[in-house]
Amino acid sequence: MELTPSGAIEVSNVSNVIAWYGPYTTLGPGYYNVTFLISSSSSSPSDRAVLQVTSDYGKSYLVTLGITGPYVGAGRWVEVSVPVYVSSTQDGVEFRCAVQGWSGSLYLSRILVTWEGQAPSSISTVYPATQMWTANGSSYSDGMIVATNASRIMWYGPYATLYPGSYNVTFWIDGNMSTSLEVLLQVTSNYGNTVLAQGAVYGRNVHGWTPVTLQVNLDSTQQGAEFRGWAIGLDGTVELGNVTVEGHVR
Known part of the structure; x- marks a missing residue:
């Protein structure tokens, strides 16, 4: 894992690794929208990873969502959003990426966490x-x-x-x-x-x-x-x- 001059995290040609993790924050009860801003240098069909929001320092999964090379595309920034419902305060929260395999480079620019209030009914x-x-x-x-x-x-x-x-x-x-x-x-x-x-x-x-x-x-x-x-x-x-x-x- 490296930092680019723009401050993005970059991982290249990796497999079966956690590409990034942390920052061990706290989420109170409510409904959140978590948005990963990511990019890739390739769009290979074999590129596969799972975005994760975890708590208790990675021991408990709050939400997961898979991505692929064709979904992200090459040479563009893509916002990937996942809803997170929290019924009680969660400590040690991380925003992670578990890579099964990724050819070329995968980038993370930022993660935006927005509190939306209570869980929607639909x-x-x-x-x-x-x-x-x-x-x-x-x-x-x-x-x-x-x-x-x-x-x-x-x-x-x-x-x-x-x-x-x-x-x-x-x-x-x-x-x-x-x-x-x-x-x-x-x-x-x-x-x-x-x-x-x-x-x-x-x-x-x-x-x-x-x-x-x-x-x-x-x-x-x-x-x-x-x-x-x-x-x-x-x-x-x-x-x-x-x-x-x-x-x-x-």
Whole structure:
């Protein structure tokens, strides 16, 4: 880790490291918006990291959110914001970045923490396809994820945090696949170990961009949430545009 002449943190060609951490501050009860201003010298599909807000000196996760090279892009500054709900005072709070692998340089200019008052009663969040992680031959194309003749998992991530409440999670799907073949969509938490909701979409039901909605009801905060797509004998092409999460926080 280095400091650039402008005061930004720079890490280059790293993997499986915490790129930055600290400053061990305190957050009182309430709702916050935490914005990371980041940049990258590359936009490789293999560039992957997870932004984290933690407390108790890294022992407790308050919120996480994944990023990728195509999501950040190359040669531009991007604001990545995450909501943080705090029910009791949290000490030793850090704003971290856990890098799985990043080619080129990843920069942090600043982190802005804004207190928004009490938690909102409703939320609406859009996760672009470029924020998901690709697998098994799927790839990014024009802001989408495209998988052709795929098998097994096609995309996963972005390791978001879902608070107690009721949500509609909508996958926007397009493609050209056999009418009888199936794509399994899942909402999971705990890094894929817990399935919160799942449903199938068949080729015969996809005509242009098609919304597929799963309902999720949560009694407790779920960390490491993913919006996954599985191919079950896919013959043809399926595309993911984005995933929207809309609902009411309890």
